[in-house]
Amino acid sequence: MKSYDxxxxxxxxxxxxVLTVILDRPDQLNATDAVLHGEVSRIFHxxxxxxxxxxxxxxxxGRAFSAGGDINWMQDGIDDPASFEATGREARDIVFxxxxxxxxxxxxxxxxxIGLGATIALLCDIxxxxxxxxxxxxxxxxxxxxxxxxxxxxxxxxxxxxAKYYLMTGEAMTATEAERIGLITKVVAHDTLxxxxxxxxxxLASGALKAINWTKVATTLQLKQAMHASFDAxxxxxxxxxxxxxxxxxxxxxxxxxxxxxxxx
Numbered sequence: 640m641k642s643y644d645x646x647x648x649x650x651x652x653x654x655x656x657v658l659t660v661i662l663d664r665p666d667q668l669n670a671t672d673a674v675l676h677g678e679v680s681r682i683f684h685x686x687x688x689x690x691x692x693x694x695x696x697x698x699x700x701g702r703a704f705s706a707g708g709d710i711n712w713m714q715d716g717i718d719d720p721a722s723f724e725a726t727g728r729e730a731r732d733i734v735f736x737x738x739x740x741x742x743x744x745x746x747x748x749x750x751x752x753i754g755l756g757a758t759i760a761l762l763c764d765i766x767x768x769x770x771x772x773x774x775x776x777x778x779x780x781x782x783x784x785x786x787x788x789x790x791x792x793x794x795x796x797x798x799x800x801x802a803k804y805y806l807m808t809g810e811a812m813t814a815t816e817a818e819r820i821g822l823i824t825k826v827v828a829h830d831t832l833x834x835x836x837x838x839x840x841x842x843l844a845s846g847a848l849k850a851i852n853w854t855k856v857a858t859t860l861q862l863k864q865a866m867h868a869s870f871d872a873x874x875x876x877x878x879x880x881x882x883x884x885x886x887x888x889x890x891x892x893x894x895x896x897x898x899x900x901x902x903x904x
Contacts, residue, residue, distance in 0.1 A: 641689045648675040649682055650700070657840045658692035659747075665701030671755050672709040673726075679759070680732035683740050693848055694840045695740070697763055698747035704772065705756025713781065713890050716881055723881050727874045730755075730787040734870060737762040738863050741852050743843050747836040748772050748823070753811065758788040761796060764855055765839070766823035768814035769832045774822065775811025778877070781893070782886030782901065786877030791869050795862055796822050 643651040650663040660682060662669040671679070686695055699705055716723050737744070737759070746752075746763035752774045760766055760774065768774070776793065778785040785793075785806045793802035797820050805812070814826040827835045843851060880886055884904040892899035 640691050641685065643682075643685065646678050646682065648672075649678050653691070654837065655841075656691070656693040656844045657696060657837065658686065658689065658694070659696040659698065660686065662697075662699045662705055665699075665703075667709060668701070668703035668706035668751070669699040669756070670706045670709040672712040673715070675709075676712075676726065676729050676733075676755075680729035680736065683736035684732075687736070687740050687742065693742060694844045695742055695744040696747050696836055696840055697744055697759070698749050698836075699756075701750070703750035703756075704746075704748045704752040704760060705754075706751060707754030707756055707777070708781070710890060710893055713886075714894070717887055717890060720882050723878050727878055730874055731870065733759065734762065734788045734866060735863075738859055738866060741856050743851060743855055745836055745840055747832060748774070748814065749829075749832060751811075754778060754789075755787055758792055761792045761822070762788065765825075767825045767827060767832065767836050767839070768817065768823050769829040770814055770826050771829045772814040772826075773811045774814065774817050775809065776806055777809035777811070779807060780809035780889065782880060782883055782889040782899075784873065784877040784880045786873035786875070786880075788866070788870065788873070790873045791866050792862075793822075795865060 648664050650661040652659045664670065664675060686692060744763045746760045746766040748760055748766055748768035750769065750772050752760040754776055757774050757776050776785050776789040789806060793806055801820060817823045818826045885901045888901060889899045
């Protein structure tokens with residue numbers, strides 16, 4: 640049986656043929672740092688080739704799904720812009736390893752899903768959220784382009800008019816609102832989240848798996864085409880924005896607990 644013990648910031652648990660992948664930096668609200676980013680870029684490739692796992696549940700440890708990018712990691716990217724090239728390659732691997740995963744993956748959105756956390760959640764096949772959760776992509780609030788998949792996946796879920804509003808303002812919304820506009824699948828009471836998710840996972844696991852898996856693959860083809868058409872440009876724009884004055888200002892303001900003063904540079 641495949642082991643995931645070598646991962647440092649991801650933990651995996653088995654319930655029969657259901658594999659739960661847990662983002663495991665609870666003290667940091669599962670914010671993405673260099674280690675977690677690298678591990679997320681590899682985990683879904685490993686999961687795809689796990690012969691003992693038919694259904695995947697993705698969630699976060701503690702009270703958040705993922706709070707976005709770790710601020711110290713952002714500062715590292717400013718101090719060493721060349722490192723952002725590797726980050727871009729990993730970002731591509733994250734997105735396409737999720738899209739290439741030919742097994743159903745359910746996001747158990749146990750808490751807030753922000754930035755890259757939102758993108759990862761939205762790339763899952765089914766997103767079931769706690770009524771205490773919020774979702775948003777505040778890249779622009781940090782002076783960054785939403786280039787790591789958000790600019791593609793949000794319009795696919797809710798159309799361009801609403802997607803542009805939320806991506807250009809960075810505004811977060813409640814899980815209830817996200818369900819209402821079609822961004823996520825379902826919102827449930829926090830106390831019933833696990834039973835809802837695992838009930839569905841077990842239902843899928845006992846179904847006609849070849850038919851289910853290949854239906855997923857067929858349904859994802861157009862999304863993969865859209866991502867292939869736009870992702871590289873999006874990550875290139877984000878890489879450029881990483882060296883902008885506004886991004887430096889946003890990171891400094893966040894670290895010093897003040898309101899950023901953007902100059903458009």
